[in-house]
Amino acid sequence: xxxxxxxxxxxxxxxxxxxxxxxxxxxxxxxxxxxxxxxxxxxxxxxxxxxxxxxxxxxxxxxxxxxxxxxxxxxxxxxxxxxxxxxxxxxxxxxxxxxxxxxxxxxxxxxxxxxxxxxxxxxxxxxxxxxxxxxxxxxxxxxxxxxxxxxxxxxxxxxxxxxxxxxxxxxxxxxxxxxxxxxxxxxxxxxxxxxxxxxxxxxxxxxxxxxxxxxxxxxxxxxxxxxxxxxxxxxxxxxxxxxxxxxxxxxxxxxxxxxxxxxxxxxxxxxxxxxxxxx
Amino acid sequence: xxxxxxxxxxxxxxxxxxxxxxxxxxxxxxxxxxxxxxxxxxxxxxxxxxxxxxxxxxxxxxxxxxxxxxxxxxxxxxxxxxxxxxxxxxxxxxxxxxxxxxxxxxxxxxxxxxxxxxxxxxxxxxxxxxxxxxxxxxxxxxxxxxxxxxxxxxxxxxxxxxxxxxxxxxxxxxxxxxxxxxxxxxxxxxxxxxxxxxxxxxxxxxxxxxxxxxxxxxxxxxxxxxxxxxxxxxxxxxxxxxxxxxxxxxxxxxxxxxxxxxxxxxxxxxx
Numbered sequence: 348x349x350x351x352x353x354x355x356x357x358x359x360x361x362x363x364x365x366x367x368x369x370x371x372x373x374x375x376x377x378x379x380x381x382x383x384x385x386x387x388x389x390x391x392x393x394x395x396x397x398x399x400x401x402x403x404x405x406x407x408x409x410x411x412x413x414x415x416x417x418x419x420x421x422x423x424x425x426x427x428x429x430x431x432x433x434x435x436x437x438x439x440x441x442x443x444x445x446x447x448x449x450x451x452x453x454x455x456x457x458x459x460x461x462x463x464x465x466x467x468x469x470x471x472x473x474x475x476x477x478x479x480x481x482x483x484x485x486x487x488x489x490x491x492x493x494x495x496x497x498x499x500x501x502x503x504x505x506x507x508x509x510x511x512x513x514x515x516x517x518x519x520x521x522x523x524x525x526x527x528x529x530x531x532x533x534x535x536x537x538x539x540x541x542x543x544x545x546x547x548x549x550x551x552x553x554x555x556x557x558x559x560x561x562x563x564x565x566x567x568x569x570x571x572x573x574x575x576x577x578x579x580x581x582x583x584x585x586x587x588x589x590x591x592x593x594x595x596x597x598x599x600x601x602x603x604x605x606x607x608x609x610x611x612x613x614x615x616x617x618x619x620x621x622x623x624x625x626x
Numbered sequence: 627x628x629x630x631x632x633x634x635x636x637x638x639x640x641x642x643x644x645x646x647x648x649x650x651x652x653x654x655x656x657x658x659x660x661x662x663x664x665x666x667x668x669x670x671x672x673x674x675x676x677x678x679x680x681x682x683x684x685x686x687x688x689x690x691x692x693x694x695x696x697x698x699x700x701x702x703x704x705x706x707x708x709x710x711x712x713x714x715x716x717x718x719x720x721x722x723x724x725x726x727x728x729x730x731x732x733x734x735x736x737x738x739x740x741x742x743x744x745x746x747x748x749x750x751x752x753x754x755x756x757x758x759x760x761x762x763x764x765x766x767x768x769x770x771x772x773x774x775x776x777x778x779x780x781x782x783x784x785x786x787x788x789x790x791x792x793x794x795x796x797x798x799x800x801x802x803x804x805x806x807x808x809x810x811x812x813x814x815x816x817x818x819x820x821x822x823x824x825x826x827x828x829x830x831x832x833x834x835x836x837x838x839x840x841x842x843x844x845x846x847x848x849x850x851x852x853x854x855x856x857x858x859x860x861x862x863x864x865x866x867x868x869x870x871x872x873x874x875x876x877x878x879x880x881x882x883x884x885x886x887x888x889x890x891x892x893x894x895x896x897x
Contacts, residue, residue, distance in 0.1 A: 388738070392720045509738060510730035517716045517727060517766070520683055521778070524709040525731050571721040572765050578738035 387564030407462025481552030772803025
C-alpha cells in the first residue's frame with residue numbers, strides 16, 4: 348500500500364491527495380468507475396436504466412434483512428439480496444405478465460418500503476443515512492482489495508459474455524441459431540450489474556449509484572458510432588467524473604457522490620450538444 | 627401433388643404438431659424442404675407460419691418428427707440452421723456498427739475491445755457475398771430495412787448452413803430491395819446447394835422465384851410447384867380471389883398478380 352501511496356504522491360503532488368483517506372478514495376474511484384462505465388453501455392442499449400435504479404434501492408432491503416437475519420456483513424447481505432432481486436425482476440419480465448416498467452416499479456417501491464420499515468425500527472434510521480448519499484472517504488485498504496478483485500473478475504466476465512449478449516439483444520432467435528444461451532447470458536448480465544451496483548453503493552450511495560452507471564454510458568452513446576468507441580467514451584467519462592468529482596468535493600467540502608454525478612451529468616449535456624457533429 | 631417419395635437430400639417434416647395452451651397451432655404438417663431448392667411458405671396471418679419456423683429452429687416443443695436426411699434417406703444427425711428474422715428489436719440509437727454485430731457472431735474477442743484485421747476481412751467477405759461491403763462501418767440502426775436484411779443474410783450464410791430459414795419482413799423493404807434479396811438467395815441456392823425455406827407475403831415474387839410452394843393453414847393445404855399451387859382451389863380460397871380473375875401484367879419488369887375485379891366466374895387466370 349505504501350508503495351502505491353508514494354507513487355500517487357510522485358505523480359499527482361496536489362494538496363487534496365496528500366491525505367491517506369483521499370488517496371484511498373481516489374484509488375477506489377479508479378477501480379470502480381471503469382467497471383460501471385463498461386456495464387453501463389449495455390444497460391443503456393438494453394434500456395435498463397430503470398432496472399438498475401430499482402436494483403440500487405434494493406440495497407436498503409438487503410441491509411435490513413441482513414440485520415433481521417443476523418448476517419454480520421452488510422455487504423454480503425446486500426450482494427445476496429441484490430442478486431436474488433435482480434434475477435427475480437428479470438424472470439418476471441420474461442414471462443411478460445405486465446409491461447417492464449410496471450414490473451420494475453412494483454419491485455422498486457416494495458424494496459424501498461421494506462428496507463425503510465426494517466431500518467427505521469425504533470427510530471434509528473439516521474445511522475443508515477450515509478447509505479443514501481454514500482461516503483467514498485471511508486474506503487479502507489481492505490475495501491480496495493475487494494474492489495480490485497471485482498474489477499478484474501467483472502471485466503473478465505464481461506469480456507467473455509459481451510458478444511453473446513450483443514447478439515441476443517438484437518434478436519434472441521438469431522442468437523440461438525449461433526449457439527448462444529440467451530437466457531443464461533441475460534441472467535449473468537443482471538447478476539453482474541447487481542454485484543457492481545452493490546459494491547459501489549456504500550461509496551456512491553443508493554440515490555446516486557444509478558446515475559453513475561447510466562450517465563457516462565448515455566453521454567458516450569452520443570459521441571460513439573461503434574461498440575469500441577462507446578466503451579472507451581463511457582469508461583473515460585466515468586473515470587473523469589469520478590476523479591473530478593472527488594477533488595471538487597474536497598475543495599467545496601460537499602458530498603463526493605453528488606459532485607461525481609454532477610460532473611457526469613455535465614458530460615452528458617456537453618455530449619448532447621456535440622452529438623449532431625458526430626453522428 | 628406432394629412429393630412424399632423423393633431422392634434428394636432434405637429436411638423432412640413428418641406430422642409435425644404444435645399445441646400451446648390447449649390450442650392447436652399446427653396439425654400434422656408434413657413437407658420436405660429440399661437441398662438446392664427454394665421452398666416458400668405462404669398463408670394468411672395466423673396460419674402458423676411463424677410457429678412452424680420456431681418449431682424448425684427448435685424453439686417450440688412439437689410432436690411428429692423433423693429430420694435431416696441425405697439423398698439415400700439416411701439420417702444426418704446435425705442440422706446447422708441459418709436464420710434471417712423478420713424484424714429486429716433493438717434500440718436504433720445503439721452505437722453498434724454492422725462490423726461489430728457480425729464480428730460478435732464470428733469471434734470470441736469482445737467487440738468493445740475492437741475487431742481484429744482477420745475478423746474484419748471475414749466480415750467484409752461475408753458482406754461482399756450479398757453486395758453489402760459499403761455497410762461495414764454503418765451503425766446498425768442507420769441501415770434501411772433492405773440493408774439490414776442483407777446484413778442478416780450475410781450472417782446467416784457464414785458459415786454455410788444446411789437449412790436457411792428466411793422470414794421476410796411484411797414492410798420496410800421495397801420491391802427492388804426484395805428482388806435483390808431474392809436474386810442473392812437464388813444465387814446462394816445454386817452455389818451452396820442449401821435447403822432454403824422462405825416465408826413470404828409477396829405472392830408475385832413467390833411465383834417467380836419459388837421451386838416449391840407450401841400453402842399453410844394450421845396444416846398443409848396444398849403444396850407443389852408454384853403454378854400448380856396458384857391454380858388450386860385452396861389457394862383461391864385462402865387469398866379470397868375465388869370469384870375474381872387473376873391476370874398477369876408486367877410492371878417495372880416484375881411479373882405481378884393483380885386481381886381484376888369482375889364477375890367473370892372463370893378461375894385461375896394464368897394458372
